[in-house]
Each structure stands twice: as structure tokens, then as C-alpha cells.
Amino acid sequence: MEADGGPKAPAARTFAFPSALTVLALVTVAVWLLAFLIPAGTYDRAADGAPISGTYHRVETTQSLTDRLNDLFLSPVNGLYGIQDVRTRQVGPSLTGALYGSAGVFLFVLAIGSFITVVFATGALDRGIARLAHRLRDRGALLIAAVMLVFSVLGTVEGFAEETLGFYGLLVPMMLALGYDRLVAVGAAILGAGVGVLCSTVNPFATGVASSAAGVSLGDGIALRAVMWVVLTAVTILYVVRYARRVQKDPARSLCGFLPGDREQRAAAHTAEEPELTGLHRTVLVLLVLVFAFMIFSVVPWAGALTGSAEAAPYPWELGWSFPQLSALFLCAAVLVGLVARMGEAKLSATLVRGVADFASPALVIMLARGVTVIMNNSQITDTVLNSVEGVVAGTTAGVFAVIVFLVDLPLAFLIPSTSGHATLAMPVLAPLADFAGVSRALVVTAWQAASGWMNLWVPTTAVTIGGVALAKVGYDRYLRFVWPLLAILAVLICAFLVLGATV
16 A cells, blocks of 8 residues: 555546547548558449449559558548549549539538527527426326427437437436436437437438438438338337336336435425426427428428339429538528527627537538548449448348348447448448349438447447436446347337338
8 A cells, every 4th residue: 555645556547439530530541551452443334323233343543652642631621522523433622523522411510500509599499398398297108208209309300319418407307206217317318319310311410411422312211211210219218118117116126226315306396497488489499390391391302202103203392402402491590590589690600600610520520431432432442342242232132131231330330420420431332232232222321320320329439328327327237238128129120111111
């Protein structure tokens, strides 16, 4: 034992999983090095640019070491606004051709970030959820269902996940007051929002980015995703409610136990005052609903959705919007909410800039991930990787193919918990596989986001999970014990829906 005043042993360092930006930087270097070992090759292309199955052949690379070093150096730039030459298919910032970089998605993420930040700055969303919770405090099962449904809706339309961390201060005492334990609050927050993201319908950070990378519309495949959302959300809510009722009936069956004072909080919540919802809050909430409803209307290919034919001519009233129009929509909506809230020019400008700053990280992740695909494209190894994966899925049925895509994405989701970064990195390889299997690329998007969402319900590499259990003061091991049966159920349901989507 050390004497008083003697040198202290250095504190033990704990391992922290690197951020998505760091992971992608490492992936960029790794892929650049692998490009020296993987042989170059290419497919013959159809008129729309899709690779033709069975036409893969090796080619001699024309890249010098200087060219490869230049690609590594410019990968973030090319990932943002690289241009793909029509003839050579090489990507560079000064070439002539079609935009290959992620500039459109990059701006869209920043625009929706500004809108969401302005909405939160008004306090309307926080106050609305708090008021809902207070009004249902005497009806525990209904309260859990209502909170989870709201979180799930926000998750499926705008990727609401990290924002749940701000609600633990309300949910934990509320659930304890109803006779539940802290795991019920964790389940309501993580699983409520998480299942919405898993079944994203028009979530711009998951469905939007993946659809863009796959070359399909944001609205393609929305019918299957909507049905998945209804079923999986209902199953998740019933799972949490069942556990909550079990704990309420017999506290000894709690998987996490109770901290000192937890059992005494029942009376406290009943004396708290109901949060006031002002006219401004109501107006902002209505605007929030209208903006997302209009976004859904603007991107859905209604003719194809209503007739069941992907080749159906669009109706005259269809908008067919994509990322440029949606970026403008959310920028205008952010300004409108700011004006309605009477923020004033200075505060509104500062809030818009803060929103851009808060969402700069996912935007940069998209840029870096796209830069990786540029390195693969310019070294002509993308088709080689695609051909090797084609060999794995060759001869499988459409349903089995969809399940394989789901399984292949699981380890990638662990390494890259950022949905936008994961989508940008994986989709250029996975989407063309759908052409070989004879299924819609939208189904690959659905399989990918289901894998990403399923993993993010429990992996320790996400701030939503680790931050949530820490705020609720619940052991991570206790949470895993609570959630694993649901994870198994959801995995089976996801595979069933993917098979259904591939065969219908």
C-alpha cells in the first residue's frame, strides 16, 4: 500500500469505441491499401448504367501510384462533389459528367438539422410529450403505448433517436411513479424510437441516404416499410407493456431492481402540475406534422403505389420531389417556424447555424463514406467485389437473397453505427445485387435499414443505447437481458417481411 502523499498509480484507461468519423477514416485507408491487392475488373453496363449479370471481366488498371495517392488525398472532396466522367467512369472534382458526390444529401442533412433544431428551440415538442405523459399518468399501459408510438412515428419519418436522451428526466420518475422500474423507461425510449428507425418509411438519414446511394426514389418500397412499421411497432409496444405489468404486479420480478427512493416516487408524480401547452406550441406542432406529411406526399410515387405497377405513368398531381426540393422545403419550414415563434432575426439565424453545426457530423460521415466508394470506383475494384458477392447469392431465391442482404449488413452496422455512413458505404455494392436477383433495389434498402436499425437497438457503439442506460442508471447487462427475446422476435419478423417483399 502506498504511503500518504506518495505517487499515485495512473488511472486505468478504459477502451472507448472510436467515432464514426474515425472509423470511416480508417476504412478509407484500409480500402485504399486493399485496392493494390484486389484485381481490377468491370461489368458490361445496360443503358441505365446497371451492371449486366455474367459479363464481369478483368481489366488492366491504368492508375499510377501518383494517381492512387491523389485519390486518397482528394477522397473527402470527391465524396462531396466529385464528378463522374461519362466515358471513363473515373471520378474527380474537375471532370465533366454527372455528380457522383453526396452534395445533395449533404445539404439535405444540414437543412433538416436546422429545421429540427428550430422546432426544439420553441419547446413545443418537449412540452407536447410531457403533457401527454402527465395526462396519462394514471393509465400506465396507455402511457407507455402513447410515448412509444410518438417516438416511433418520429423515428420512422425523421430518424428521432439521440433526441430521446433528453426525455429520461421525465420518463424515469413517471414510470417509477406508476409502479414500474427503470427498465420500462429505457424500453419506452430506446425501443420506441429504435423500432421506428428500424422501419423507416421516409427517414432522410436512413431511407433517404440509402435510396440516393441505390439510385431509387425515397418513396420506392414505402408500402412494405409502412406495414413493417405497424406490425413491429405494435409487437415492441406489447413487449414493453407486458414486462411493465409483470413488474407492477410483482416488483421482485424486475430485471434491474430498484435504487433507494425509487419505490417512494409514486406520490410525487401525482402532485406535479400539468405542463402548459401554449398557442405557440400548438401551432408549431401542427406545422411539424404538416411539413412531414407534405414531405411524404411529395416523394411517394403515387401511380406506382396505387396501381402496383412500377412502370405506371405518374399522375399529373404527383410532385416527384427529391433531395434538392426537400432541402429547400426544410430550410423554408425552419424559417417559417422561427417567424411564427417570433424568435427575431438574431436568434433565428443563430439557431439555424446551431442546427447546421449539430448535424455536421452525420453530413461529414456521408461525405467520407462516399469518398471510400470513389476510391473503389477509380481503382476499378467495385465490380470485383460485386462479382464475388454475386457468387455467394447466385442461384438463391429472391426471398433468400433478401435475408442474406439483411445478415451481411449486421456486422457492418456494428462497426459503423451511423445509419447515413453505413448506407453510403454499403449501398453501391449491395444495390446492384438486386438487379442480379431480379428484385427491386428498394427491397435492398429495406433489408439494409432493418439490419442497421436492429443492431442499433442494442450495440454498445451507439450513444442512444449506452447514453440511455447510463441516464436511467440501469446496467447495460440488465438491458441486454431485458431486450434479447424481443430482438429474436424482431429478427424473425424482419426476415418474414423481406421474404414477403421479395415474392409479392
